[in-house]
Amino acid sequence: MTYRVLGENGPRVSAICLGTMTFGQQNTEAEAHAQLDYAVERGVNFIDVAEIYPVPTRAETAGATERFVGNWLARQARDRLVIATKVAGPARSLPWIRGGPPALDRANIRAAVEGSLQRLRTDYIDLYQLHWPERNQPMFGQWRFEPEKERECTPVRAQLEALAELVEEGKIRHVGLSNEHPWGVMEFVRLSRELGLPRVVSIQNAYSLVNRGYESxxxxxxxxxxxxxxxxxxxxxxxxxxxxxxxxAAEGRITLFPNFGQRYAKPNLMPAVQGYAELARAHGLTPAQLALAFVHSRWFVGSTIVGATTMEQLEHNLASWNVSLDEPVLEAIDALHLRYTNPAP
Incomplete structure (x- = not known):
């Protein structure tokens, strides 16, 4: 396993991160702990959770993922692991999360951190991420900016200042963004530089063979x-x-939870998937190996977040680190990308 420093001076993490959004919905606590043990035994030191997990988020299960990970974490050498979690923002109907939540303001960020620390059974969070922006922007399958949807929101400066307090108190060590767009990232960068506030070390965004919008x-x-x-x-x-x-009709989040995963309901998705599957098999690879090896190979990827509902899937996903793609395969991938450009934005 390769290890990389996130950003300029962020945590040193494994090139594969264990995603946990199935823990508490599709996976029991025993299954979750088995996955965590297996991943760590193979060099993974980076675990990603969120206060709303598992997904689809529901009042009955929200926070279960952090509790499962926290019960496991209590038996581990804490300083050998990098734990990332996220604060939920407004603009989604989540009444069971701080009543909305109404904003990404100081009170909500602080309350979210305190809740995550308690569920994770730890004194600090290595990487704390804003799960999605509070401001109006396209996300989760939306594909264009719509000015008419503008709304009042907490200024980026106030969000950074709230995070800075928590860094100073030792409750979080590094700051990251998620589901962000260029304007938002640069605003965080500008303010951190001008005001001496915490610098963003990472962006957690969707990225795959069928969603390469990050590159633009x-x-x-x-x-x-x-x-x-x-x-x-x-x-x-x-x-x-x-x-x-x-x-x-194969079992998975798409079939188990109707209307979940809007970005994967676009018309060119399945033709693109078919093309990549055929390319993989032509080169003696499984479709999953091709997809994961491609993401691993990108120069801008600090870590690839993989998740699984079965140990077999997890074993296959972690083994993908040992797969490398030669230039002809990468060229064929780009040719397919030009034919089916970002069918799942």
């Missing part, structure tokens, strides 16, 4: 400002494993 604007920012991508959904909610090609 954020990759340049990542390069010039030294910010790492934490790539989530590298298998596009299981689509890039090829399982839905063989059986459209």
């Amino acid at each position: 604007g954020l990759a340049e920012i990542a390069y010039r400002e030294r910010i790492s991508l934490l790539a989530y959904s590298p298998l596009a909610f299981g689509h890039l494993s090829g399982k839905y090609l063989a059986d459209p």
